Amino acid sequence: MRIAVTGATGYIGTYLIGLARTHNHYITAVSRRRPHSRPMDWIPWEMSAKTVALPPGTDVVVHLAAETTWSRDRNEETEVLAAEVLVAAARKVRAKFMFVSSQTARPHAPTSYGRIKWRIEEQVLAAGGWVVRPGLVYGASARGVFGTLVDIVGRVPILPAFLPAPQVQPIHVHDLAEGLLRIVEGEEASCRTYVLAGSQPVSFTRFLHEIARSRLRCHRMFLPIPASLFLGCSRVLDVLSLRRWGIERVQSLFDLSKMETVSDLNRLGLVLRSLNSGLHVSGSARKRRMLQEGLALLTYVLKTRPENAALRRYVRMIEQLRGGETLNLPNPLLRHPALLSLLGDSTWDNEAAKAEFAWRMDAATLLGEATPAGSVRFLGLGRQHGLFSRGQVLVKAATCELMWRSLSAVGVPLVRKMLARAKAAL
């Protein structure tokens, strides 16, 4: 498919294009700046442009561009007219049209942002296009509203906990890109509004808390602030013309009504990642857990930190052979791999768990062995050997084995409790 994307260098655009290319779609970027990430066709385009010529053969136009920087002379009409120009250009080349709107879109939305989106939606639906309203887009690189929030959480040690807290429905930017592409690729008739977001709203306070915890790994205090106070203040700023886009978009959070997203998600077969998972820089908590597990097992086996390549191999192996499932080892064991010796045959409450641990230990042993560091550890290559030093190693190993055996026998209840807690924490 040939897809023209406005806002190609933006937050959603970047990920949408990345994904579309893996699906072998041909992309034309329609944007102010040429996308630098990858070479692709580019049509320079400003929102104020009166016309735009799309390449013939374009199948779909995905309109993501929006005015996101605040300026004094910003005009509501500019964005609406820009959309009009694009819809006309799409019709000219018989391309379908998709507009990515916002959860705030309403005819009488308190913010101009929401009103603009509404007016464009009307136009697009009238022209037989698709409208997609995503929830709060987050994840991967810190851009868009999400970027602003990450920035604030990173800088401000005490954050507001608005009372009552606005409810947001987040969607990871990768999941959104996947959803947009599924709509585009599907044969579904046009003229429809999709809502794509997590089906269960979470409070804005929880969202900020998760950014601190999962994304930035920091602790943040929350100070309860009545929402009315914040809105009052922002109105004062408004009057003083001191508002910034960021403030207006936070303002719009108080105006969200819950979207029923389940039927659209099901229709597209889209399964959204959990907030906790999506907020990790790697895009998934699972991957981080796999890395932690690999690091612990390989360090345990090698008695030294493994080379990064071996660690990556462990993660890839778990993804390929174990569907990315981790063992859920307790944190103390992950942080201090020597403690893995506490895990003995009697530790496990079922045969499957015991066998799985043995499998992973064997896999880590082989992955660790098949490295130059492994040749020192396993074959003793390049190490000094005397009869005495060999004897010492043997005695020490036997002593350690005995010690850990007794410790693990004594500690079975404790270790079992740790394992159960780690499992429950998921």
Added chain:
Amino acid sequence: MSTKFDVIIIGSGPAGVSAAFPLLEAGLNVLMIDGGKVPDMAPPEQDFLSARRDDFEQWKWMIVQDFRAIHMRSAVSPKFRVPSLAFTFDGFEQGNNIKGKNFVTIGSLAAGGLSNAWGCGVARFSSAELAEFPSEASSDMERSYEVVSRRIGISGKIDDDMSDYFKLDTYAQPPIPMDPLHASLATRYATQRTKLRAQGFRMGRSRVAALSEDVGSRKACNLSGNCLWGCRRRSLYSAADDLPKLHRYENFSRLAGFLVDGLTRRDGSWNIEGQGTDGTRRAIVAKTLLLAAGTLATTRLVLSALKYEEAVPVQSSPMAVFALWLPRFLATQRVPGFGLGQLSFAVTLAKATAFGSTFSTTGLPVSEFARHLPWRRRYGIDILSSLLGSCLAGNVFLPGNLTAGEARLQKDGALMVSGAYRGPVMPLMKEAADKLRRAYHSLGAFLLPGSFTIGAPGGDIHYAGTLPMRNQPAIGESSPVGEVMGLEGVYVVDGACLPILPEKSHTLTIMANADRIGRKIAVLQRRRAG
């Protein structure tokens, strides 16, 4: 394809190539059909220890991209985990419709068959063992042993206590040098041999199909230690090495990548039906057909052509493995060396003879041992990294009739192989373990407690005797030239037609027997033509 070939051979393993040479020499047109799989990765460039020390990409040949070594964790032998040998084993059971029940069923769709991954052990059957062959067969074996031995290249010639057992010294090259551990065992044995022989234990150099002197393009072993991972010098014999030699005959053709799944009789000829790697089906017509697809695959083809639904016997040698520790070598450094059998032994037991060999542990992943050690892994590795350099691995085999195996054609066309060890196996294994413990103790080596492990039935991968040659064959048996009773013109030339499977390595005998049958068929064909 019409009958422009005098003989069609199914299989390019040791049996297939050995039968092909005499037929080609006699001027017959021969077509060889095989699964045609070839290696998809090159053997390591450096010797094993250097590669382990320096190669940051060593996981590629130890584990490989799809994590084969880990995926195949529960396979019976380290060989199945070796990435470069994957082509040898993969797809055999599905391709040939063979299933095992409590029985390990291994075979190959590779060019060269299972010899791409064999232990290179060779031996001649004794005259008592050959007496189990039909009388006309046993008398012709001598010449065939010589022809085959000279062709494949055998090393280990030395006058020792195993010379009589192997009976190959006339055709063999000198032995490949031993590592210090084996050398010490051999030296001690020289001083203790009278006593040990009285106990029923004798030991000598292993006779192996590995070169100590160059033969053609194959080079002598340079002790790289890569026996398991792939030998660049091709010192270890594989039947694949004979394929270029066969191609030099103008009357030789080969159809690689064709999997035969059935034989049907039509107008006095055989229709060989099967499928190419691209999935296209075709039939090839043959008057004379030699089956060398490997015991299990051959058995399925014969039983389904016969529509024979009774069980046929499967012989397979009960096998055990053990570890020896030589405390004197506790402080030695690892040195590269030959990875296959260096010393072999025969132990006389109450009602059988056991045969086995010992190997260096250096070319094997330590992980193979670590996972069987009932220690915390971290300390298990500590122990092994210090101890394994002074350890040897050993295997021991009992005669194949001690496995009560059977193969039966099922309604769906699959061959189901099942079996269990016969009653005497456990007592015999215990006796063997005791005798080996005593014998090695006098040689300064300890059989490590708990290391003597008996393998699963079929795990030896020495299968034989499903369609045994008899003077008076019944249905399900074959004639002295391997012709299947009831299937005129179909000859079995692989392990399936052996009437007996002793404890010793049987590959050389399969090859010699195939050579013998090839000669006979050449004579028969010429007589028919002339």
